[in-house]
Amino acid sequence: MSKKLGLGCVEFAVPGRxxxxxxxxxxxxxxxxxxxxDGNRNLEHVLTAIANFKTPVLSVQANRLHSLKLLSDDRGEREAAVNHVKETMGWAAATGAKNVVTTLTYGDPSAKEPYPLALELFREFGxxxxxxxxxxxxxxxxKNRTSFLPGVSDVFRLVSELGLENVRxxxxxxxxxxxxxxxxxxxTTYLDEISELQLRDTDSKPPGLGGIDFSGLMKTVVKKFRGLLCLEYKLGSNPYADFNHACDFVAGLISAVR
Known part of the structure; x- marks a missing residue:
């Protein structure tokens, strides 16, 4: 993990109004x-807020892809999804972020030939x-959230076929x-290919509160990972306790390895 970049957190997992x-x-x-x-605010407001803090923005989520379908058979819906990704890329460029988080599709793709369509769209995004x-x-x-290329090896095959430096x-x-x-x-298998690693425990809990063993993972990450490391989870009834636990838990694992 890059010592300069350190640990990040997705916006909806950070407590605050x-x-x-x-x-x-x-x-x-x-x-x-x-x-x-998420489509609920404008970029100008975001840029004004960022200018008042020393917190860097290193990644931006195209969050409306939870509902908009890139691999839809409906041209209008597909164009809306493409425009959302394009807008999010503009946000990344404007805020100084270097990464945009996208997904292929939640649920089932309705496009008749989803794989060629995915190649076409991500060539354009690239x-x-x-x-x-x-x-x-x-x-x-x-596989709990999509029927299309659900695994890491599946998506890596797509990325490899694209062969584009800017699609990872x-x-x-x-x-x-x-x-x-x-x-x-x-x-470990795909470590050098991963642009961002999101840390989330089972049932979308903060790391350390579910069933995933993060200790062994962090030994590999701290020594060899050069991408972005980010917390992502659902806030519970005590958001500040969740956030503090997640930060302290991961920081403790990192310190133990170093």
Whole structure:
């Protein structure tokens, strides 16, 4: 893991009512932010908030892909999804982020030939990404969330076929586990190919509160990983306790290895 970049957290896992409160909390811990583009605010507000803090934005999620379908048979829906990814890439360029988080599809693709369509779309995203000097990353969702290329090896095959420097693989520990794969084994196998590693425990819990063994994983990550390392989980009834636990737990594992 790059010592310079350190640990980040996805925006919706950071306690706070506003982006300003979240940026302040991350700044106090020396962490970076994974911004979420959910379509509910404008870029100008985000840029104004970021300018008042020392918290870097290193990644941006194209979060509306939870509902918009890139691999839809409906041209209008497909174009809406493409435009959302393109907008999110613009957000990344404007905020200084180097990575955009995307997914192929939740559920089942309705396109008649989803694989060729995925190649076509991500070739286009790759061209835009090169112009903006950013990376577009594809997150495998696991078989619980999608029927199309659910595993890390599946998405890596797609990325390899594209052969584009600006389109890369990223992974989420919970999705790997839910897909029935060994988390440490998968991450170790694809370590040099992973642009971002999201740390999330089973049932979307903060790391250390579920069934995944992060100790062995972090030994590999700290020694050899050069991508982005980011917390992502669902906040529970005590958001600040969840956040503090996640940060302290991962920091403790990192310190133990170093």
């Amino acid at each position: 506003t982006i300003e409160e979240r940026l302040g909390l991350l700044e106090s811990r020396g962490m970076w932010l994974e911004l979420v583009n 061209r835009w990404a090169e112009e903006l000097n950013i990376t577009v990353s594809i997150e495998p969702l696991g 693989l990223m992974v989420d520990t919970m999705h790997i586990h839910d897909n029935g794969d060994d988390v440490v084994g998968v991450v």
